[in-house]
Amino acid sequence: MGGIGPVHETLSGAQILCRLLEEQGVEVMFGYPGGAIMPLYHALPERPGLRHILTRHEQAAAHAADGYARASGRPGVCIATSGPGATNLVTGLATAQMDSSPVVAITGQVARAFIGRDAFQETDVIGITLPITKHSVVVEDITELGPKVREAFHIATEGRPGPVLVDVPKDVQNQKAEWVPLRGTAAVPAADRRAGFEAPPGSFTEAVRLLDQAERPLLIVGRGVILGNAYAEVRALAEKVGMPVITTLLGISAFPDGHPLHLGMPGMHGEVHVNRAIQQADLLVAIGMRFDDRVTGNIAAFAPRAKVIHVDLDPAEIGKNVAVTVGLVGQARDVAARLAQAVRPRDCAAWRDEISGFRRDRRDAYRGDMAPETILDRIHEVTGGDCTIVSDVGQHQMWVAKLYPYQQPNSHITSGGLGTMGFAVPAAMGVHFARPGKPVWAISGDGGFQMNMQEIATMVQEGIPVKMAIFNNGYLGMVRQWQQFFHGRRYSATPIWSPDYVKLAEAYGIAGYRVQHSGQIEAAVAQALREPGPALVEFLIEQEANVFPMIPPGGSLSEPIESAPPAAAPVA
Amino acid sequence: MSQPLPTLVLTVALDDDLLTLNRVVGIMRRHNLAVGGLAVGPGPKGGQSRLTCTVASDPGAVDRMANALRKTVGVRDVTTLPESACTTREHLLLRLRHGPSRLSALLDVLALYEARILEETPEELVVEATGAAPLLGSLLRALEPYGVLAQVRGGAVVLPRTAVAATGRDGPPVALPAAIPA
Ligand SMILES: Cc1ncc(C[n+]2csc(CCOP(=O)(O)OP(=O)(O)O)c2C)c(N)n1
Numbered sequence: 154m155g156g157i158g159p160v161h162e163t164l165s166g167a168q169i170l171c172r173l174l175e176e177q178g179v180e181v182m183f184g185y186p187g188g189a190i191m192p193l194y195h196a197l198p199e200r201p202g203l204r205h206i207l208t209r210h211e212q213a214a215a216h217a218a219d220g221y222a223r224a225s226g227r228p229g230v231c232i233a234t235s236g237p238g239a240t241n242l243v244t245g246l247a248t249a250q251m252d253s254s255p256v257v258a259i260t261g262q263v264a265r266a267f268i269g270r271d272a273f274q275e276t277d278v279i280g281i282t283l284p285i286t287k288h289s290v291v292v293e294d295i296t297e298l299g300p301k302v303r304e305a306f307h308i309a310t311e312g313r314p315g316p317v318l319v320d321v322p323k324d325v326q327n328q329k330a331e332w333v334p335l336r337g338t339a340a341v342p343a344a345d346r347r348a349g350f351e352a353p354p355g356s357f358t359e360a361v362r363l364l365d366q367a368e369r370p371l372l373i374v375g376r377g378v379i380l381g382n383a384y385a386e387v388r389a390l391a392e393k394v395g396m397p398v399i400t401t402l403l404g405i406s407a408f409p410d411g412h413p414l415h416l417g418m419p420g421m422h423g424e425v426h427v428n429r430a431i432q433q434a435d436l437l438v439a440i441g442m443r444f445d446d447r448v449t450g451n452i453a454a455f456a457p458r459a460k461v462i463h464v465d466l467d468p469a470e471i472g473k474n475v476a477v478t479v480g481l482v483g484q485a486r487d488v489a490a491r492l493a494q495a496v497r498p499r500d501c502a503a504w505r506d507e508i509s510g511f512r513r514d515r516r517d518a519y520r521g522d523m524a525p526e527t528i529l530d531r532i533h534e535v536t537g538g539d540c541t542i543v544s545d546v547g548q549h550q551m552w553v554a555k556l557y558p559y560q561q562p563n564s565h566i567t568s569g570g571l572g573t574m575g576f577a578v579p580a581a582m583g584v585h586f587a588r589p590g591k592p593v594w595a596i597s598g599d600g601g602f603q604m605n606m607q608e609i610a611t612m613v614q615e616g617i618p619v620k621m622a623i624f625n626n627g628y629l630g631m632v633r634q635w636q637q638f639f640h641g642r643r644y645s646a647t648p649i650w651s652p653d654y655v656k657l658a659e660a661y662g663i664a665g666y667r668v669q670h671s672g673q674i675e676a677a678v679a680q681a682l683r684e685p686g687p688a689l690v691e692f693l694i695e696q697e698a699n700v701f702p703m704i705p706p707g708g709s710l711s712e713p714i715e716s717a718p719p720a721a722a723p724v725a
Numbered sequence: 726m727s728q729p730l731p732t733l734v735l736t737v738a739l740d741d742d743l744l745t746l747n748r749v750v751g752i753m754r755r756h757n758l759a760v761g762g763l764a765v766g767p768g769p770k771g772g773q774s775r776l777t778c779t780v781a782s783d784p785g786a787v788d789r790m791a792n793a794l795r796k797t798v799g800v801r802d803v804t805t806l807p808e809s810a811c812t813t814r815e816h817l818l819l820r821l822r823h824g825p826s827r828l829s830a831l832l833d834v835l836a837l838y839e840a841r842i843l844e845e846t847p848e849e850l851v852v853e854a855t856g857a858a859p860l861l862g863s864l865l866r867a868l869e870p871y872g873v874l875a876q877v878r879g880g881a882v883v884l885p886r887t888a889v890a891a892t893g894r895d896g897p898p899v900a901l902p903a904a905i906p907a
Binding site: 279280283284287288290291308346347348349350467468469472473 | 738740744755789797800801802
C-alpha cells in the first residue's frame with residue numbers, strides 16, 4: 154500500500170503491447186483491424202498517445218510506416234490482422250527492406266491452438282516474409298512479448314535499418330501478465346545474435362593514400378549518407394578534395410543540388426556527363442550506396458579506370474557487386490569525417506573542367522509546353538523548396554529525381570530498390586506525420602496513382618494534407634518507353650485509362666485541379682498548397698515524352714541512348 | 726570447357742531453433758548455388774546447431790551467400806573453407822541381402838571398406854560405413870551385385886584440419902557498428 158517500489162499492473166498481452174509501443178516512442182501507427190488483432194484494437198483506445206491511422210489497404214499502411222520512417226529516422230509502425238491483412242503488407246515490407254527503412258509490422262495470428270490446422274485466416278506470415286524482412290519473430294507466450302518487441306525495434310533501427318515483423322497469436326494478446334516497464338533509460342538488452350565478418354580489404358591509411366594520389370576522384374553518395382545523417386561530413390570531404398559528387402537515386406538530397414561540385418544522378422537515366430565522369434574516373438569513393446545494377450549498367454564495363462573505396466555500414470555490401478580496392482566498414486559520418494581530416498586539400502580543377510566538357514544541354518530532351526521540367530520548376534518556386542517530394546515509380550520518378558532542385562537534406566523520398574508503383578501516395582501520408590506543418594507532395598504517374606488512390610479517403614478521414622500531383626500521359630509511361638525503344642513500338646497493355654481526377658477529388662470532397670497548359674501550373678499548385686487539407690493536381694503531359702538519356706538494360710554507361718529510335722524500328 | 730568449380734565447405738553455427746534454420750536454408754535457397762550434402766546437428770555450444778554442407782560454385786557467389794548468412798539474426802558463425810583443407814565424413818547405413826553362397830565374398834567387400842555389421846539375420850545384414858563421398862560411392866558400386874535393399878546416407882560432417890583454418894577469417898572479426906541516434 155503506497156509502497157516505494159514501482160507499481161506493477163497485471164495487463165493483457167494487447168495492453169502490454171500498447172505499453173511497449175509507447176515505451177519505444179511510437180506516436181502514430183498505420184493499420185487495419187480484423188479478427189486476429191481485435192484484442193490489440195480493443196486496448197488501443199485506452200492509450201490516446203498512440204494515434205492510429207486507418208488506411209484503406211494494408212499495403213498503404215506499410216508504405217505509410219515506411220514513409221514515416223524515412224522522413225523521421227525513427228521506426229514506422231504498421232498493424233494488420235492475420236491472413237489477408239498480413240499478406241497485404243508484403244509489398245510494403247519488401248519495399249522497406251530494399252531501401253533499408255526501419256519499419257516494425259505487427260500482425261495478429263490465429264490462436265496458438267489453431268496454428269497448423271489451416272484455421273480461418275491463418276497464413277504462415279513468418280514464412281512468407283522471411284526473405285523480405287531484416288528479421289521476424291513469433292511471440293509464443295506473453296512472457297516473450299516484452300523481449301521480442303523490444304528486440305524488434307532494436308533490430309529495425311540498429312546498423313543498417315530494415316523492417317521487422319512481429320506475429321502475435323490472438324490468445325497471446327489475451328493472456329495476462331504483469332507489466333514490467335524498462336527501468337530508467339536502460340537500453341534494450343541488445344544481445345547481438347549474429348556472426349562476425351571478415352575484415353574487408355585494405356585500410357583507412359590506404360584509402361587516404363588513394364584519395365591523395367587520384368587525379369580524377371569521384372564521390373558517389375547513397376542513402377547511407379541520409380540514414381547516417383552524414384551530410385556535413387560528406388560535404389566537407391568533397392570540398393576539401395574538390396571532388397565532384399554524384400548522388401544515386403536514393404542519395405538524392407544527401408548533397409545540395411546546385412552545389413558547384415554536384416553532378417547529378419548516375420546510371421540508367423543518369424545525365425551523360427555523370428556517367429562519363431564515372432567511366433573516366435580513376436577513383437570512386439562510394440559512401441552508403443550498393444552499386445545497384447541500375448547504377449552500374451553492365452558491371453564488366455563499369456568505371457573501367459577506377460579504383461574503388463567503398464564505405465558502408467553493412468560489411469556484406471563491400472565487394473558484393475563490384476571489386477573493391479579498399480572497403481571501410483563504419484558509419485558514413487565517422488568515416489567521412491576522418492577521411493576529410495586526413496586527406497590533403499586541393500581542388501581537382503582540371504578534372505572538373507574535363508567533366509564540364511562532357512555536359513550536354515538537356516533542355517531538348519524534355520519536349521512541349523507541359524515539359525516535366527516546367528512543372529517541377531513551378532512546384533519548387535511555389536513551395537519555396539520547403540517541402541518533401543515523394544515520388545512513385547516510372548518516368549515521372551526519373552524526372553522528379555533529375556529535374557527538381559533539392560536543397561534540404563532528405564527532401565526526396567522514393568522507392569528505389571524495389572521500384573514499387575503505388576508507393577508515393579501512402580508513403581507521403583507517413584511523411585506528413587514525421588514533418589507535420591510542412592508541405593508534402595506525392596508525385597505519381599496515372600498508373601501508380603491508380604494503384605493506391607483509395608488512400609484519399611484516409612487523408613480525408615484523418616485530416617492529412619498531402620498534395621497529390623499526377624503526371625498523366627495516358628500510358629504506363631516507362632514501360633511504353635521501353636516498348637518504343639526495344640519492342641518496335643508495340644504498345645502492349647500500356648495505354649491506361651483514367652477516371653476524371655477532378656471529379657474523383659470532388660467525390661472525396663477535396664480540391665482537385667486539372668492543368669492542361671503551362672500557364673495554369675503556378676495557380677493550380679498555389680491553390681492546392683493553400684488548401685488546408687489534401688488536394689490533387691492532374692498535369693496532362695505529353696503522351697510520348699521520354700526520359701533521356703537512357704542506358705539500355707545491360708548496356709555500358711558509355712553508350713547512352715539520347716533520342717528515340719525511328720518509328721519503324723524492328724521488333725527486338 | 727570451363728574450369729570445374731571448386732568445392733567449398735560451408736559451416737554455419739546457428740541458434741538451435743527451427744525458425745533460424747528456416748532463415749538459413751531460405752538464404753541458401755535464394756542464392757541458388759549447387760549445395761550438396763546438408764547436415765545439421767548439435768553445435769559446439771549449448772543452444773546452437775551446426776549446419777555443414779558442400780558448395781560447388783564460384784567462390785565469389787559463395788562469399789555473397791556467406792555474407793548474407795552472417796547478417797542473419799541467430800547465425801553465430803559462418804566459415805567457408807576449401808574442401809581440401811577439411812576432413813570430411815559421411816555416414817551410410819545399408820540393408821543388404823546375402824545368401825549363404827555369397828556371404829564370404831560380401832564380407833570381404835565389407836572388410837575392405839571397413840564397414841561394420843550392426844544386425845544380422847539369415848537373409849539380411851544391416852551395415853554401416855563411414856568415409857568421404859568418393860569412398861562411399863565406390864563401396865555402393867562394389868555392393869551392387871549383392872543387392873542393396875535399402876540405404877540411408879547422412880550429409881557430410883566436416884572438420885577443418887588445422888586450428889588456423891577453423892576461424893576461416895583473414896583478419897579479426899569486424900563488430901557491427903552501432904546505429905547513430907537520429
Ligand atoms: C507494382 C508495380 N507493378 C509494375 C511495375 C512495372 N512498371 C515500372 S514503371 C511502370 C509504368 C508506370 O506508369 P505510370 O505510373 O503511369 O508512370 P509514368 O511512367 O507514366 O510516369 C510499370 C508498369 C512496377 N514498377 N511496380
